Structures are given as structure tokens and as C-alpha cells.
Amino acid sequence: MTSGFTIDAVRQLSASKNEPDWLLERRLHAWQIFEDLPMPTRQDEEWRRTDISKLRLNELTPFAPAGADVQSPLRLNGSNGGLLTQSNSVTVEQSLSDELAQQGVIFTDLDTAVREHPDLVRQYLSTEAIPAEAGKFQALNAALWSGGVFLYVPKGVEFEMPVRALYGLTAPGSSLFTHTLVVLEAQARASYIEEYASEGIDRQTLNAGAVEVFLRQDAHLTYITLQEWMGKVIDISTQRALMDRNSTLDWLVVGMGEGLTKTNIESGLRGPGANAQMLGILWGYGHQQTDYHTVQDHMAPHTTSDLLYKSALTDEAKSVFSGRIRVDKGAQGTDAYQANRNILLSKKASAFPSPNLEIEANEVRCTHGATVGKVDQDQLFYLMSRGIPLDAATRIVVEGFYEDVLQREPVASIRDNLRELIARKLDAS
Amino acid sequence: MTDNNRELRIENLHVKVEGKEILKGIDLTVEPGKVHAIMGPNGSGKSTLAYTLMGHPGYEVTEGRAFLDGVDITEQSPNERAKEGLFLAFQYPHSIPGVTMANFLRTAVNAVSETPVSARDFRQQLREQMRLLKMNEDFAGRYVNEGFSGGEKKRAEILQMAMLQPKYAVLDETDSGLDIDALRIVADGVNAVLGPDLGVLVITHYQRLLNYIKPDFVHVLVNGKIVREGGPELALELEQTGYEQFEPAGAPA
Numbered sequence: 314m315t316s317g318f319t320i321d322a323v324r325q326l327s328a329s330k331n332e333p334d335w336l337l338e339r340r341l342h343a344w345q346i347f348e349d350l351p352m353p354t355r356q357d358e359e360w361r362r363t364d365i366s367k368l369r370l371n372e373l374t375p376f377a378p379a380g381a382d383v384q385s386p387l388r389l390n391g392s393n394g395g396l397l398t399q400s401n402s403v404t405v406e407q408s409l410s411d412e413l414a415q416q417g418v419i420f421t422d423l424d425t426a427v428r429e430h431p432d433l434v435r436q437y438l439s440t441e442a443i444p445a446e447a448g449k450f451q452a453l454n455a456a457l458w459s460g461g462v463f464l465y466v467p468k469g470v471e472f473e474m475p476v477r478a479l480y481g482l483t484a485p486g487s488s489l490f491t492h493t494l495v496v497l498e499a500q501a502r503a504s505y506i507e508e509y510a511s512e513g514i515d516r517q518t519l520n521a522g523a524v525e526v527f528l529r530q531d532a533h534l535t536y537i538t539l540q541e542w543m544g545k546v547i548d549i550s551t552q553r554a555l556m557d558r559n560s561t562l563d564w565l566v567v568g569m570g571e572g573l574t575k576t577n578i579e580s581g582l583r584g585p586g587a588n589a590q591m592l593g594i595l596w597g598y599g600h601q602q603t604d605y606h607t608v609q610d611h612m613a614p615h616t617t618s619d620l621l622y623k624s625a626l627t628d629e630a631k632s633v634f635s636g637r638i639r640v641d642k643g644a645q646g647t648d649a650y651q652a653n654r655n656i657l658l659s660k661k662a663s664a665f666p667s668p669n670l671e672i673e674a675n676e677v678r679c680t681h682g683a684t685v686g687k688v689d690q691d692q693l694f695y696l697m698s699r700g701i702p703l704d705a706a707t708r709i710v711v712e713g714f715y716e717d718v719l720q721r722e723p724v725a726s727i728r729d730n731l732r733e734l735i736a737r738k739l740d741a742s
Numbered sequence: 743m744t745d746n747n748r749e750l751r752i753e754n755l756h757v758k759v760e761g762k763e764i765l766k767g768i769d770l771t772v773e774p775g776k777v778h779a780i781m782g783p784n785g786s787g788k789s790t791l792a793y794t795l796m797g798h799p800g801y802e803v804t805e806g807r808a809f810l811d812g813v814d815i816t817e818q819s820p821n822e823r824a825k826e827g828l829f830l831a832f833q834y835p836h837s838i839p840g841v842t843m844a845n846f847l848r849t850a851v852n853a854v855s856e857t858p859v860s861a862r863d864f865r866q867q868l869r870e871q872m873r874l875l876k877m878n879e880d881f882a883g884r885y886v887n888e889g890f891s892g893g894e895k896k897r898a899e900i901l902q903m904a905m906l907q908p909k910y911a912v913l914d915e916t917d918s919g920l921d922i923d924a925l926r927i928v929a930d931g932v933n934a935v936l937g938p939d940l941g942v943l944v945i946t947h948y949q950r951l952l953n954y955i956k957p958d959f960v961h962v963l964v965n966g967k968i969v970r971e972g973g974p975e976l977a978l979e980l981e982q983t984g985y986e987q988f989e990p991a992g993a994p995a
């Protein structure tokens with residue numbers, strides 16, 4: 314594999330996987346777009362508060378072979394309904410329970426899916442949800458993705474036991490292009506947990522990831538995505554769900570990593586009655602910078618979205634949250650809620666929430682609120698007056714701060730694991 | 743440590759809040775097994791004394807000291823004071839969203855005791871104390887003071903006192919906002935904890951509470967100074983005469 318980002322690297326990657334022509338074409342098309350688009354700068358509205366001028370793409374390798382195992386941040390053990398593990402650019406493990414396989418569920422890496430289910434992949438991959446045209450890094454992902462996850466649930470198939478995937482990173486100086494594609498056919502119901510994790514990475518490393526989700530009529534997906542990149546990892550990712558009539562998406566984003574993160578998270582409610590719940594639990598520490606751009610995109614009437622993102626920040630962590638609610642002219646009867654709550658535990662931590670409403674319909678219920686506050690000194694005094702030392706008191710307040718998200722139904726299956734992870738992170742700082 | 747040291751002793755305490763002197767030289771000693779009442783009009787500095795004793799960072803001690811069983815606690819953090827055996831029942835308890843009473847209490851009990859308490863023993867104690875205070879079982883699972891009624895908050899304070907078993911307890915207007923039934927329950931709770939080892943400082947505006955919690959001594963605090971001291975009969979006298987006699991003309995009562 315050549316190092317450096319060239320069109321030859323794209324061709325070689327595709328050739329090494331024996332990919333069909335349509336996919337090579339798609340990769341080359343994406344590469345062209347990547348080359349044509351300028352690198353974003355802080356002059357671009359979307360990148361106003363996040364500086365990636367230090368990203369040295371030409372010093373990174375676009376592919377990395379498998380490395381050592383990486384632990385699941387949630388300490389999830391066993392394969393559950395199915396398990397897929399990717400190490401750097403390579404899928405190293407995959408399984409699916411017989412029960413799900415017999416019902417026609419597909420859970421495999423995208424490379425395999427391209428070979429075994431080409432029509433499905435061709436229909437959905439880098440098309441409607443995240444076309445290469447979406448932006449510089451989206452194009453880069455579409456050109457260079459490797460490994461990846463494909464979850465397909467046939468019409469009417471329902472399962473409770475989550476399937477899960479772990480993207481592990483162990484190669485400093487490399488770049489990953491994780492790509493998850495989830496398709497739930499009509500009336501399907503599924504639960505999927507995805508973790509991104511690394512040990513401390515001592516050199517600049519990139520993940521330009523993509524998650525594409527398609528929910529057909531009446532489908533219901535519970536999707537938990539957690540990132541804990543440790544070390545000098547820059548993550549620039551886009552996650553977008555397209556939701557048909559009366560479909561439901563319960564979506565939890567957990568951010569525990571310490572590097573620079575710029576994530577676009579979009580619910581595209583394009584079918585009447587679609588309903589998205591978007592939750593976020595974010596912990597900022599060290600020199601971490603996170604920049605979350607969420608979009609609640611109401612394209613059809615009687616759609617509902619409810620977003621609650623909570624972020625606690627210490628040290629010199631900086632959090633940007635830009636929450637957009639779009640309501641099309643035709644999307645009458647829309648309900649859209651958005652709340653972003655931040656607490657700052659140190660003087661140098663900072664949070665910059667900005668709600669952003671574009672509402673063209675007139676029968677709409679929409680509320681939004683963003684707050685940034687310090688830890689309440691009276692609460693700390695109260696706890697300390699009961700013998701609890703300052704650090705433990707602070708921890709109790711922060712754990713309590715996250716609790717209303719933890720109490721939401723979609724979190725139930727991993728609630729205790731997540732509590733432990735939060736406690737571990739708070740202990741470590 | 744000698745027996746003479748077994749007391750909560752406040753010596754010549756001067757306290758400033760936001761640059762303004764609020765307490766102007768308080769001397770007070772509370773012995774184990776005794777109940778002292780501090781009475782005084784609104785704004786006289788009662789809560790300031792309570793917060794200062796507990797070590798609130800906003801209250802600056804400019805002169806004087808406080809000792810708990812011979813240990814100088816004047817510079818200690820609030821949690822160190824709690825560990826020494828001091829407890830404050832807040833006039834306005836703070837709520838901690840997302841933190842259950844049970845979790846909070848368990849953390850607190852483990853923080854003040856030398857050896858960790860087993861989950862089983864803790865649950866048993868908690869259930870027993872809640873029963874004494876006529877608290878609903880679901881109380882333990884509710885978030886600390888979140889959405890509590892006035893009476894529930896006060897009962898929760900007494901529950902904490904019962905669980906933490908302090909040597910000295912300061913009760914800051916634990917009677918305020920309680921109807922007569924709630925007052926009786928709270929007073930019963932306090933009396934259940936009272937014994938030869940606990941010294942109590944009851945802060946109150948009215949003498950009503952003192953019908954239920956019998957003081958051994960009464961101190962009258964006006965404008966940051968103790969202006970009179972006496973036995974339980976002083977509380978009854980004040981009920982008749984009010985605090986006006988102690989205040990300079992024109993000052994707010």
C-alpha cells in the first residue's frame with residue numbers, strides 16, 4: 314500500500330479488494346470531489362470555532378494493517394446478537410447469532426457485503442445519506458473507506474438483543490475511514506451499539522468516519538455510538554439518518570475521547586410521522602476540543618424530534634455545539650425540541666452552544682434552549698458539609714447532571730456500563 | 743484529650759460576608775448532651791453563625807476561633823468538620839438533581855465513618871430511620887431535595903443527622919415552614935437522636951419548636967452579638983416581649 318493520499322492509493326485499495334467496477338468508479342468520483350474541494354478553514358461558517366490547520370494529511374498513511382486488540386470502553390463482553398471488530402483498516406472478527414442469521418439479518422463488514430450483497434450496498438452506500446458531494450472529508454471517506462460495518466434487517470424482523478461493533482485504532486500516524494451502513498426495512502426493529510476506541514496515540518492520527526442509516530416505514534432503530542479515542546486523534550465524521558414514514562430512531566451519542574472531534578449528526582425526517590430522539594453524553598477534559606453539529610431536519614409533516622445533549626467539561630476542554638432545526642414549508646405539525654446543557658468544572662474549560670432555527674412551516678411547535686454554567690458552589694458546600702471531599706462532591710454533581718439522559722429508555726441496555734465508564738473517566742481526571 | 747475538651751467552643755467569633763461584618767464577637771460553648779437555643783430576629787446573623795461553623799467559603803472569619811473537642815476547626819474544610827462530628831441541618835437545603843437520597847447518604851456515611859458500611863447494614867439503618875421519621879419508602883430513590891415539600895426537606899435533614907450520628911448538630915430554623923404535625927415528627931426525630939453524647943444548637947426565630955425540643959440554655963442573638971443568655975424560661979419571656987427591647991430604635995425587626 315502506498316503511503317500518502319493519491320489517486321493511485323484509491324486504485325490500489327480497490328484492486329486489493331477485487332472490487333467491482335461500480336465501486337471503483339464511486340471511489341474515483343469521490344476522490345475527484347475531495348481533490349476539487351478546498352480544505353475547510355475557520356473562514357467557513359461550519360468550521361468557525363474548530364481549527365484543523367494542524368492536520369498534516371500528507372504525513373498520514375491512508376491504510377493501516379490490523380494491530381493489537383483494543384478493549385470495549387463500555388466493557389461489553391460476548392458477542393450478543395452479533396459482534397464485529399475492526400482493527401485499524403481491517404476487519405478482524407465477525408459473528409452473528411444463528412437466530413438472527415436465519416431471519417435474514419445481515420451483519421458483516423462492508424467489504425464482504427460488497428461481494429455478497431452488491432445490490433443492497435450499491436443502492437445505499439454513499440448515495441442519498443452521505444454523498445461524496447457533502448464535503449471534503451465525506452468525499453475522502455467515500456474514496457478510501459475500508460472494512461466498515463453493514464447491518465441489514467429485513468422487513469418485519471425484530472430483535473432486542475443488540476448487535477455491536479468495535480472500531481479499534483492502534484496505528485499512530487495512520488488514517489482510518491470507518492464506514493457504517495445500517496438499513497432497516499419496513500417494520501423492522503433493531504438495536505445497534507458501536508464503539509470507537511484507542512489506547513493513547515502519540516502521533517497525529519485521523520479518522521474521517523461516516524455512518525449512514527436508512528429507516529424504512531415503521532422501522533425502529535436504537536443506535537448507541539460511543540467514541541473514546543485516546544491521544545492525538547483527530548476525528549472528523551458525519552452521521553446521518555434518513556427516516557421514512559412513521560419510523561423511529563433512538564440515538565445516543567457518547568463522547569469520551571480526548572482529541573479533536575468534529576462530528577455532524579443529522580436526523581433527516583423525510584417521511585410523515587417519523588420520530589427521532591437524539592441524546593448526547595459528552596465529557597471534556599485535557600486539551601480536548603469537540604465540535605458537534607446536529608441537524609433535526611423536518612422534511613415531512615407531523616414529524617417529531619427531541620434532542621438533549623449534556624456536556625461536562627474540565628481542564629482546558631472546549632466544546633462547541635451547533636444545533637440546527639430545519640422545518641420545510643410542507644412539514645406542518647412538526648414538533649421539535651432541542652436542549653444543550655453544559656457545566657464547566659474548571660476556569661479554563663469553555664462551551665459555545667448555538668441553536669440555529671430555519672422554520673418555514675407555520676404550524677410548528679419548537680423549543681430550544683442552551684445553558685452554560687459552573688458547578689453550583691452551594692451544592693458542593695452542601696455535599697461537603699456531609700463529609701464528602703471536594704473532588705468526590707464534584708463527581709457526584711456531574712454524575713447527577715448526566716442522570717436524566719441515563720434515565721431515558723434507549724440507554725437502558727447499557728446504563729450500568731455507561732455509569733461505570735463515566736466514573737472511570739471522572740476518576741482519571 | 744481530657745474530658746474538659748469535650749465541647750464545641752466558639753471564641754470571640756467575628757465574621758464578614760461580602761466585606762460587611764455580620765458577627766461581632768460571639769462566645770458560646772455547647773457541651774455533649776445539652777441543648778442550646780439561639781433565638782433572634784431575622785437578619786441578626788443566626789444562619790451566618792451556622793454556615794461559618796460548617797466552613798462555608800463565603801464567610802470570612804476575621805477574628806476568633808472555633809474548637810470541636812479540642813480540635814481547632816476554624817481553618818478546616820466543611821468535610822473535615824463533618825468528619826470531626828459536626829452537622830448542620832440547613833435552613834434552605836440544596837437540591838442535587840440526578841443523585842438519589844440513598845446514594846448520597848451512603849457516600850456521606852462512608853465519608854464520615856472510619857470503616858466502610860456494608861450495603862446491607864446501610865439499607866437496614868436507612869429503612870429504620872426513615873420509619874422513625876414517617877418517611878415513605880420511595881424517598882430513598884428520590885433525588886436529593888429535588889421537588890421536596892418544605893416539610894420533606896426538613897425531615898430529610900433530620901434523616902441525614904440520624905444517619906451520620908454527629909457529636910454536635912446545628913439545626914438552623916428546622917421548624918420554619920412546618921405545620922404542627924410535621925413539626926412534631928421532626929421534633930420526635932431530633933429527640934430520638936438526642937442523648938448524652940450529642941450537643942445541639944437549635945437556631946430558631948420562634949419559641950414554638952422549643953416546646954418540643956427542650957433547651958437547657960437560651961442565647962439571644964441580635965445584630966451579630968449575643969445580648970442575653972438564660973435558661974429555658976428566657977424563651978417564654980421572649981414570646982411575650984419580642985425582640986424590640988434589644989434593638990436600636992428604627993432598626994428592622
Ligand SMILES: Nc1ncnc2c1ncn2[C@@H]1O[C@H](COP(=O)(O)OP(=O)(O)O)[C@@H](O)[C@H]1O
Nearest residue numbers: 759760764783784785786787788789790791800
Ligand atoms: N451570603 C450572603 N451575602 C450577603 N449578605 C448576607 C449573606 N448571608 C447573610 N447576609 C447578611 O447577613 C445578615 C445576617 O443574615 P443571616 O445570618 O441570614 O440572618 P438570620 O439567619 O438571623 O436571619 C443579613 O443582613 C444578611 O443580609
Ligand SMILES: [Mg+2]
Nearest residue numbers: 788789833915
Ligand atoms: Mg437564617
